[in-house]
Amino acid sequence: MRCKLLGKVICSLSLFLIIPINAKELNSLQYDARLCSAQLLVIRGDLSxxxxxxxxxxxxxxxKQRIAGxxxxxxxxxKQNSFEKDLDFAIYKKQIENIQYSFETEKWQILNTELTALVSKMPLNEDTFNFKQLSKNTLDTSISIYKHYCKACHDKPSSESKTPAYSLFEMVKQMPRNEFLARMIVGVHxxxxxxxxxPLTDDDIAGMTYYFENTASDNPTKEKIKG
Ligand code: HEC
Incomplete structure (x- = not known):
């Protein structure tokens, strides 16, 4: 599907009107708790x-803008994550303040160490992504979602943009799977x-991830995520 400007907006909006939401599976506390784990991985990846x-x-x-946001x-x-896991948030609050301070003062090494410590305390649970038993039906649905709702923006990253929509086929091969899953959780609104x-279910995410991992990009581009 080729979409430009207005077309792209309509493409992305239509995605969220048609696809059933994941909300029924996670309550609000669980949803935010998982976002914390995912966000930590994304921030650490962006930092590197x-x-x-x-x-x-x-x-x-x-x-820098993404990390600040x-x-x-x-x-x-x-905080939601520590409620959900019955952890004492007071301990993590201090760590998060340190993370914010290290970012503001550009102390990247400390920031990385603090983030890694928090990632291990609040890891992303990957068990809900059923990679071992992906059905053909799930895979077909995921491929169809990608082709209809994601490809138009993601198959030709613009190197002009400060935050390009990189090729998901390339992105998945350049980072650990947990970081890619985290980006699929955080990056789609x-x-x-x-x-x-x-709006994506964990099955949609697992199916798409499997598809990206096992398929060479159908539209090869020189634009790498690190560039
Ligand atoms: C309207 C255009 C558009 C559509 C449609 C779109 N994306 Fe994106 N996507 C973007 C842009 C632009 C970014 C980069 C945003 C940024 O870096 O802050 C992005 C970022 C992402 C990221 C990376 C987030 C990160 O943390 O680096 C993932 C993963 C992603 N999109 C997946 C998808 C999937 C899956 C779909 C389809 C269900 C989709 N996108 C549909 C434009 C789009």
Missing amino acids: RLQLDDTKHHHKTGL ALGTLAWLC GTPKIALRN
């Missing part, structure tokens, strides 16, 4: 791209009507 010498300057600006809600999300929740 930010530190690469060959990351372009305007992409670094985009990455993510840090804005991290304390709230991780719904409309205000569904409280901006990600």
